[in-house]
Amino acid sequence: MPKELNNPNAPEPKGWIESVKEWPEITKSYIGELQMEMKRVTWPSRSQVESTTAVVILTVFAFAAYFFIVDKAMFSAVHGIQTAFSK
8 A cells, every 4th residue: 555645754554464463452552541541530429410310300301391281282273273274
Protein backbone atom coordinates (compact mmCIF):
# COMPACT_ATOMS: atom_id res chain seq x y z
CA MET A 1 0.00 0.00 0.00
CA PRO A 2 1.31 3.50 -0.74
CA LYS A 3 2.13 5.99 2.00
CA GLU A 4 -0.23 8.85 2.60
CA LEU A 5 0.18 11.41 -0.14
CA ASN A 6 -0.11 14.39 2.23
CA ASN A 7 2.48 13.16 4.73
CA PRO A 8 5.66 11.65 3.28
CA ASN A 9 6.90 10.83 6.80
CA ALA A 10 3.90 8.61 7.56
CA PRO A 11 4.84 5.04 8.43
CA GLU A 12 4.03 2.23 6.05
CA PRO A 13 0.68 0.62 6.83
CA LYS A 14 0.94 -2.69 8.65
CA GLY A 15 -0.40 -5.93 7.27
CA TRP A 16 -3.21 -7.81 8.91
CA ILE A 17 -0.84 -10.32 10.52
CA GLU A 18 0.99 -7.55 12.40
CA SER A 19 -2.36 -6.10 13.45
CA VAL A 20 -3.45 -9.47 14.82
CA LYS A 21 -0.18 -9.83 16.71
CA GLU A 22 -0.69 -6.41 18.36
CA TRP A 23 -4.24 -7.22 19.49
CA PRO A 24 -3.34 -8.77 22.90
CA GLU A 25 -1.17 -5.77 23.85
CA ILE A 26 -3.84 -3.31 22.71
CA THR A 27 -6.49 -5.19 24.69
CA LYS A 28 -4.31 -5.27 27.82
CA SER A 29 -3.67 -1.53 27.51
CA TYR A 30 -7.40 -0.85 27.06
CA ILE A 31 -8.33 -2.87 30.15
CA GLY A 32 -5.67 -1.08 32.21
CA GLU A 33 -6.93 2.33 31.12
CA LEU A 34 -10.50 1.24 31.79
CA GLN A 35 -9.63 0.18 35.35
CA MET A 36 -7.86 3.51 36.01
CA GLU A 37 -10.86 5.44 34.69
CA MET A 38 -13.33 3.43 36.78
CA LYS A 39 -11.35 4.31 39.92
CA ARG A 40 -11.89 8.01 39.11
CA VAL A 41 -15.67 7.67 38.78
CA THR A 42 -17.70 9.25 41.55
CA TRP A 43 -20.80 7.23 42.20
CA PRO A 44 -23.97 8.88 43.54
CA SER A 45 -25.15 8.12 47.05
CA ARG A 46 -28.26 6.06 47.71
CA SER A 47 -30.26 9.16 48.67
CA GLN A 48 -29.28 10.90 45.41
CA VAL A 49 -30.37 7.87 43.40
CA GLU A 50 -33.67 7.65 45.26
CA SER A 51 -34.45 11.34 44.82
CA THR A 52 -33.63 11.41 41.10
CA THR A 53 -35.60 8.20 40.60
CA ALA A 54 -38.61 9.79 42.30
CA VAL A 55 -38.32 12.85 40.04
CA VAL A 56 -38.17 10.65 36.95
CA ILE A 57 -41.19 8.58 38.00
CA LEU A 58 -43.25 11.69 38.83
CA THR A 59 -42.28 13.28 35.52
CA VAL A 60 -43.31 10.17 33.60
CA PHE A 61 -46.72 10.15 35.31
CA ALA A 62 -47.15 13.89 34.68
CA PHE A 63 -46.40 13.48 30.97
CA ALA A 64 -48.67 10.42 30.80
CA ALA A 65 -51.53 12.43 32.30
CA TYR A 66 -50.86 15.35 29.94
CA PHE A 67 -50.83 13.14 26.86
CA PHE A 68 -53.96 11.29 28.07
CA ILE A 69 -55.82 14.59 28.32
CA VAL A 70 -54.55 15.82 24.95
CA ASP A 71 -55.42 12.48 23.34
CA LYS A 72 -58.97 12.58 24.72
CA ALA A 73 -59.42 16.18 23.57
CA MET A 74 -58.12 15.43 20.08
CA PHE A 75 -60.29 12.29 19.84
CA SER A 76 -63.37 14.28 20.86
CA ALA A 77 -62.58 17.02 18.35
CA VAL A 78 -61.99 14.61 15.47
CA HIS A 79 -65.05 12.55 16.41
CA GLY A 80 -67.15 15.72 16.53
CA ILE A 81 -65.92 16.79 13.08
CA GLN A 82 -66.59 13.34 11.63
CA THR A 83 -70.05 13.30 13.14
CA ALA A 84 -70.83 16.78 11.80
CA PHE A 85 -69.76 15.91 8.24
CA SER A 86 -71.30 12.46 8.13
CA LYS A 87 -74.88 13.65 8.62
